[in-house]
Amino acid sequence: MVGPSRALLLVIAIACCLSSSAMNVTYDGRAIIIDGQRRVLISGSIHYARSTAEMWPDLIQKAKEGGVDAIDTYIFWNAHEPSRGEYNFEGNLNFIKFIKIVQDAGLYVVLRIGPYVCAEWNYGGFPVWLHQIPGIELRTNNDIFKAEMQTFTTLIVSMIKKEKLLAPEGGPVIITQIENEYGNFIKKYGDSGKKYIQWCADMAKSLNVNVPWIMCQQADAPSPMINTCNGFYCHKFKPNRPSIPKMWTENWTGWFKGWGESQPHRPVEDVAYAVANFFASGGTFQNYYMYHGGTNFGRTSGGPYLTTSYDYDAPLDEYGNIRQPKWGHLKQLHSAIKMMEKILTYGEVNTTQLGNALAVTKFSINETSSGCFLTNANQSNDANATYNGNTYLVPSRSISILPDCEKEVYNTAKVTTQTSLMVNKPVKSTKLSWKWHSEIMEDTLNGKGSFSNESLLEQIMTTGDASDYLWYMTSVTLNKSSTSWRKKMNLRVKTKGHILHAYVNNRLIGSGYATKGSYKFDFEQEAELRDGHNFITLLSATDGLANYGAFFDLQKAGIDGGPVELIGNGKEKIDLTKNKWSYKIGLNGEMSKIYLPSASHGLNWNSDRLPINKSMTWYKTTFEVPDGNDSLVLDLQGMGKGHAWVNGQSIGRYWPSFLAADSGCEPCDYRQKYDSDKCRTECGMPSQRWYHVPKSFTTKGPNTLILFEEVGGDPSQVSLQTVTIGTVCANVVEGSILELSCQGSRSFSKIQFASFGNPEGSCGSFKKGSCEAPDALAVVKKACIGRSNCSINVTANAFGPSECSDLSRRLAVQAIC
Ligand SMILES: *[C@@H]1O[C@H](CO)[C@@H](O)[C@H](O)[C@H]1NC(C)=O
Ligand SMILES: *[C@@H]1O[C@H](CO)[C@@H](O)[C@H](O)[C@H]1NC(C)=O
Ligand SMILES: *[C@@H]1O[C@H](CO)[C@@H](O)[C@H](O)[C@H]1NC(C)=O
Numbered sequence: 001m002v003g004p005s006r007a008l009l010l011v012i013a014i015a016c017c018l019s020s021s022a023m024n025v026t027y028d029g030r031a032i033i034i035d036g037q038r039r040v041l042i043s044g045s046i047h048y049a050r051s052t053a054e055m056w057p058d059l060i061q062k063a064k065e066g067g068v069d070a071i072d073t074y075i076f077w078n079a080h081e082p083s084r085g086e087y088n089f090e091g092n093l094n095f096i097k098f099i100k101i102v103q104d105a106g107l108y109v110v111l112r113i114g115p116y117v118c119a120e121w122n123y124g125g126f127p128v129w130l131h132q133i134p135g136i137e138l139r140t141n142n143d144i145f146k147a148e149m150q151t152f153t154t155l156i157v158s159m160i161k162k163e164k165l166l167a168p169e170g171g172p173v174i175i176t177q178i179e180n181e182y183g184n185f186i187k188k189y190g191d192s193g194k195k196y197i198q199w200c201a202d203m204a205k206s207l208n209v210n211v212p213w214i215m216c217q218q219a220d221a222p223s224p225m226i227n228t229c230n231g232f233y234c235h236k237f238k239p240n241r242p243s244i245p246k247m248w249t250e251n252w253t254g255w256f257k258g259w260g261e262s263q264p265h266r267p268v269e270d271v272a273y274a275v276a277n278f279f280a281s282g283g284t285f286q287n288y289y290m291y292h293g294g295t296n297f298g299r300t301s302g303g304p305y306l307t308t309s310y311d312y313d314a315p316l317d318e319y320g321n322i323r324q325p326k327w328g329h330l331k332q333l334h335s336a337i338k339m340m341e342k343i344l345t346y347g348e349v350n351t352t353q354l355g356n357a358l359a360v361t362k363f364s365i366n367e368t369s370s371g372c373f374l375t376n377a378n379q380s381n382d383a384n385a386t387y388n389g390n391t392y393l394v395p396s397r398s399i400s401i402l403p404d405c406e407k408e409v410y411n412t413a414k415v416t417t418q419t420s421l422m423v424n425k426p427v428k429s430t431k432l433s434w435k436w437h438s439e440i441m442e443d444t445l446n447g448k449g450s451f452s453n454e455s456l457l458e459q460i461m462t463t464g465d466a467s468d469y470l471w472y473m474t475s476v477t478l479n480k481s482s483t484s485w486r487k488k489m490n491l492r493v494k495t496k497g498h499i500l501h502a503y504v505n506n507r508l509i510g511s512g513y514a515t516k517g518s519y520k521f522d523f524e525q526e527a528e529l530r531d532g533h534n535f536i537t538l539l540s541a542t543d544g545l546a547n548y549g550a551f552f553d554l555q556k557a558g559i560d561g562g563p564v565e566l567i568g569n570g571k572e573k574i575d576l577t578k579n580k581w582s583y584k585i586g587l588n589g590e591m592s593k594i595y596l597p598s599a600s601h602g603l604n605w606n607s608d609r610l611p612i613n614k615s616m617t618w619y620k621t622t623f624e625v626p627d628g629n630d631s632l633v634l635d636l637q638g639m640g641k642g643h644a645w646v647n648g649q650s651i652g653r654y655w656p657s658f659l660a661a662d663s664g665c666e667p668c669d670y671r672q673k674y675d676s677d678k679c680r681t682e683c684g685m686p687s688q689r690w691y692h693v694p695k696s697f698t699t700k701g702p703n704t705l706i707l708f709e710e711v712g713g714d715p716s717q718v719s720l721q722t723v724t725i726g727t728v729c730a731n732v733v734e735g736s737i738l739e740l741s742c743q744g745s746r747s748f749s750k751i752q753f754a755s756f757g758n759p760e761g762s763c764g765s766f767k768k769g770s771c772e773a774p775d776a777l778a779v780v781k782k783a784c785i786g787r788s789n790c791s792i793n794v795t796a797n798a799f800g801p802s803e804c805s806d807l808s809r810r811l812a813v814q815a816i817c
């Protein structure tokens with residue numbers, strides 16, 4: 001065996017000591033200070049549990065290339081401690097490994113321990129067993145809760161200390177967070193809330209992490225906790241003491257989505273404006289929430305009624321692909337801001353109003369070292385700003401960055417990054433062949449449960465969230481000679497949600513769920529009864545537990561107290577509320593894990609006459625994965641509501657039959673102040689049609705896909721698809737360098753449009769303007785066809801003579817990868 005060479009050893013030694021050199025992280029009123037230097041820090045949220053461990057290196061690398069300095073993540077308590085004292089830090093819950101990958105990439109980590117995290121995550125990250133401890137009250141001055149919170153927080157801190165992941169020990173963790181957005185509701189918790197937040201601060205401090213602790217949305221955060229801002233805009237935010245920096249922990253790059261909602265988008269011009277405005281107004285740390293949103297695998301989505309996709313319209317899409325122009329336009333912004341790091345953190349600031357909502361903000365250290373932001377806050381008018389003898393075109397509601405107060409290197413509304421349109425393509429030769437199996441319900445439809453109670457129980461307390469499903473069963477006996485109206489009565493159920501299926505005498509009579517804005521609803525449906533014994537079986541399902549709001553943890557689910565009544569003849573009533581009720585938690589198929597490929601071997605799956613629109617049915621098929629690196633998705637159009645597994649691993653709940661409302665998709669203008677209802681697309685479409693299948697869930701050989709369909713669907717419409725880059729567009733002004741890329745292995749195959757002059761329209765609908773140079777198409781073809789990326793210097797003489805010399809000329813290109 002040959003030992004490593006001396007040179008190699010030297011390299012290893014350097015690598016070791018560079019990556020493990022201790023850092024001193026403090027702060028003052030201006031910025032986070034690392035080793036004595038005030039810093040401008042750009043951070044991006046990537047939640048390890050919302051992707052797979054195999055995806056992490058690529059996501060983090062793309063974040064780094066996007067100009068991010070730090071990765072921010074929450075810690076998900078209920079994922080790590082599913083039962084009290086039983087921990088799971090494996091697979092995509094191995095947050096230590098995640099932090100080490102971030103460290104290896106040379107980035108910092110912002111660790112938001114919470115352990116309440118909100119995050120549209122099931123129950124805000126709390127384990128449901130916490131709620132079941134007698135005497136406990138969550139997020140308030142309750143000793144039982146505080147003891148549990150301290151135990152878990154201490155465990156996490158001890159794990160990162162053991163691995164020397166805190167900055168002073170040579171690790172990447174520079175900031176830690178306790179609690180989360182408690183300030184939004186502290187008043188509701190009264191005096192106990194104040195005591196609790198003081199306790200949080202003291203407890204956190206006692207953990208001696210020796211990096212700054214933050215509390216977001218907590219105006220009264222006790223020293224030394226730094227209060228930080230969350231929101232779409234944070235330029236007006238002021239920290240609660242002059243000795244702490246202005247930090248923005250959640251800048252929402254987009255928004256999350258509920259079942260039945262259209263697709264949210266936040267225009268990149270608006271994100272960039274908000275970020276530039278934040279730095280122009282003295283901010284020095286900002287985090288994108290999310291930089292990569294990812295997927296709520298399993299039953300991890302919060303709720304009720306939040307989709308499995310947590311894409312968030314983030315710079316990296318759900319599958320980890322670069323979303324353009326968002327990623328690239330923000331990358332350019334980061335580089336412009338970074339050019340001014342010293343000036344922004346040490347300079348004096350002076351803002352001068354130029355009229356008409358136009359202003360210049362100048363940061364200067366001395367006569368020769370200064371940087372400027374030119375802000376046009378006017379929402380309707382572009383402006384020619386004259387400053388220091390130069391004129392700058394500042395579009396409506398945008399900010400230009402002049403790192404030397406002279407040369408504009410960036411404007412938030414002048415997007416020069418390419419637009420990439422992703423396309424989903426069915427994988428050829430994957431006609432799926434299905435087998436099926438009905439959920440076995442002989443027990444529950446005949447009233448046989450596993451325990452009983454005299455009252456209608458609350459669902460979450462009863463199931464401990466071991467399953468989405470709880471069966472409520474009772475019976476009613478009709479006397480012989482019942483009058484005819486007694487044979488047709490309406491079953492009426494008052495439920496706290498989230499979904500209800502009602503069976504009478506083995507027959508499904510109907511289903512219901514709450515419409516937008518609520519989770520409670522009343523169910524009423526006609527039921528046919530018979531003389532003698534009648535079985536009433538109600539299946540209640542949750543769809544993600546509440547994660548946000550004061551006392552969200554007390555939000556109830558299920559039939560909880562009812563009433564459950566039979567109404568006949570308009571007014572006659574049989575009240576079943578006080579009946580003896582029998583219960584069963586979960587589905588038989590779920591409890592026997594028939595979604596595991598191994599477990600399903602022994603089962604007698606039917607392969608004949610594939611049932612369509614049949615509720616409570618398991619479907620099974622196999623598929624092969626195509627070669628290549630394109631993301632894989634399942635198109636579940638045609639299915640109703642249920643859950644999907646690939647090779648036994650959950651890819652989440654599905655509900656494509658839940659359509660978004662038809663209205664609310666008005667054209668989007670970045671100049672109007674953004675809120676999450678603006679800039680929606682896909683109105684009237686399934687709120688989630690495509691479901692991510694991570695590559696690491698699949699193998700080379702046949703893969704097993706199992707669906708549990710709750711309400712009825714048509715699996716013959718299901719297909720496996722790849723997500724790849726389709727059309728790429730760009731529209732840049734003369735004097736720029738046009739860069740186009742297929743963002744992967746593919747090459748440009750076709751240039752659909754190229755015009756240098758005054759082209760009109762946008763990606764997908766470009767048109768020639770009144771004039772153009774003759775050679776544009778030929779030049780672009782020559783530069784790009786057959787290449788995976790190309791760059792063109794957009795100058796007048798590159799494209800031949802043109803008659804539009806007195807216009808400001810642009811090159812518009814549309815190409816196919
Ligand atoms: C860390 O930096 C602060 C101020 O920047 C300084 O007061 C302190 O002594 C430093 N601590 C160490 C351990 O170097
Ligand atoms: C701020 O800038 C304006 C315009 O350049 C100048 O008149 C003013 O004196 C400056 N104020 C300070 C405090 O430097
Ligand atoms: C925006 O510009 C228009 C046209 O110059 C002007 O009428 C309007 O008052 C400006 N708005 C603001 C907020 O300055």
Ligand SMILES: *[C@@H]1O[C@H](CO)[C@@H](O)[C@H](O)[C@H]1NC(C)=O
Binds near residue numbers: 365366367368
């Ligand atoms: C101005 O500040 C910069 C940055 O701190 C420094 O490099 C430069 O020497 C200073 N110039 C003068 C004239 O003081």
Ligand SMILES: *[C@@H]1O[C@H](CO)[C@@H](O)[C@H](O)[C@H]1NC(C)=O
Binds near residue numbers: 382
């Ligand atoms: C800015 O100046 C240019 C060149 O003089 C002119 O063409 C353009 O219309 C002006 N734009 C605005 C908004 O005033």
Ligand SMILES: *[C@@H]1O[C@H](CO)[C@@H](O)[C@H](O)[C@H]1NC(C)=O
Binds near residue numbers: 452453454455457
């Ligand atoms: C019924 O449920 C309640 C609430 O969980 C419980 O306190 C009670 O002991 C139960 N009754 C029986 C007979 O199990």
Ligand SMILES: *[C@@H]1O[C@H](CO)[C@@H](O)[C@H](O)[C@H]1NC(C)=O
Binds near residue numbers: 477478
């Ligand atoms: C059936 O008759 C019995 C005895 O008369 C009575 O107690 C019971 O309430 C009746 N059931 C219904 C559903 O009316």
Ligand SMILES: *[C@@H]1O[C@H](CO)[C@@H](O)[C@H](O)[C@H]1NC(C)=O
Binds near residue numbers: 612613
């Ligand atoms: C299944 O249900 C859908 C929606 O209710 C309906 O449009 C479709 O015709 C049904 N298909 C079959 C085969 O019954």
Ligand SMILES: *[C@@H]1O[C@H](CO)[C@@H](O)[C@H](O)[C@H]1NC(C)=O
Binds near residue numbers: 627628629745
């Ligand atoms: C897939 O990606 C890997 C790593 O980026 C690369 O080495 C490989 O060539 C790619 N394969 C294909 C088929 O594009």
Ligand SMILES: *[C@@H]1O[C@H](CO)[C@@H](O)[C@H](O)[C@H]1NC(C)=O
Binds near residue numbers: 741787788789790
């Ligand atoms: C651009 O393509 C060339 C080959 O055509 C390749 O060597 C280079 O790595 C690519 N650059 C990027 C950023 O993808």
Ligand SMILES: *[C@@H]1O[C@H](CO)[C@@H](O)[C@H](O)[C@H]1NC(C)=O
Binds near residue numbers: 737793794795
């Ligand atoms: C682009 O072309 C201009 C004019 O010919 C030239 O001055 C400039 O250096 C070129 N830029 C690059 C990156 O090639």
Ligand SMILES: CC(=O)N[C@H]1CO[C@H](CO)[C@@H](O)[C@@H]1O
Binds near residue numbers: 184250252256
């Ligand atoms: C106040 C508010 O809306 N907070 C939200 C901020 O964004 C995070 C992540 O999307 C949510 O968890 C909070 O509810």
